Ligand SMILES: Cc1ncc(C[n+]2csc(CCOP(=O)(O)OP(=O)(O)O)c2C)c(N)n1
């Protein structure tokens with residue numbers, strides 16, 4: 001069994017200490033909304049509403065919520081096919097997100113992209129990449145454009161542990177560091193790439209080591225601790241904005257479900273799964289908020305109930321939306337107001 005890594009970020013919580021009570025509860029809301037969204041996606045999939053497959057991020061909510069909290073509205077974010085959480089953390093409209101999964105005209109990409117391609121340029125969501133590692137050079141390009149234009153924007157790139165063995169990863173890391181680009185590389189190390197444990201494809205589990213090869217600032221954090229993630233992301237974003245270059249952040253986490261909807265994940269040891277379920281980021285954070293006297297169990301249930309009802313209503317509306325017309329101009333839907 002793979003032992004859950006403790007992470008290194010939760011001890012200090014320096015940036016997180018400055019968060020207001022509202023912000024702290026907001027992080028709980030964001031994670032809960034993402035969880036409830038994914039649960040609804042699962043139900044909708046079983047009802048036959050989702051076209052194509054879907055990759056749920058249950059268990060990994062603290063990574064996208066914690067990083068998104070550190071960003072400005074005009075920053076850039078790229079991610080993978082497991083990107084629903086990043087989109088929601090940036091404020092994607094729930095109905096438009098479901099409509100995209102359901103292949104409807106009112107979807108964020110006009111219903112043509114589907115679950116693996118949720119994108120909204122107005123929210124800085126510059127792309128979901130199905131090709132492993134493909135988002136990294138694009139994020140570097142976005143960072144370069146921001147640097148050249150002097151806009152002080154930051155480009156954040158989320159990717160899985162599988163991406164670190166792709167050539168584009170190394171090219172992107174190298175260029176970002178040489179040119180001191182405002183890029184944050186966020187590796188969601190959930191220990192598996194599809195059906196393979198990380199040690200079958202990579203000689204070690206701590207991928208943060210890779211940053212040293214590029215002399216890049218790096219952080220290894222407990223990706224199931226939302227405040228630890230924020231604590232690593234906030235200073236990295238501040239450095240990038242100030243022209244001090246990129247950071248590589250490895251977030252140790254775990255996906256609760258299989259790789260995609262058709263994967264029962266039988267290749268994982270049940271003791272390993274159980275150990276990680278006990279480290280569920282939402283339950284852990286709820287306990288933290290309760291201990292700090294910021295939220296009662298009833299309050300937490302209210303947040304979940306509200307999120308559940310919001311996603312259900314959004315999914316219902318999306319399911320009633322029209323199909324895309326065959327003459328629809330895809331590019332116009334995506335980029336032209
Ligand atoms: C270049 C490339 N090779 C192989 C695949 C097939 N593939 C799809 S997802 C995946 C696993 C990626 O794992 P990871 O990067 O750890 O992300 P996770 O699914 O765990 O979030 C693979 C190999 C692909 N999409 N692109």
Ligand SMILES: [Mg+2]
Pocket residue numbers: 160161162188189190191192193194
């Ligand atoms: Mg993985």
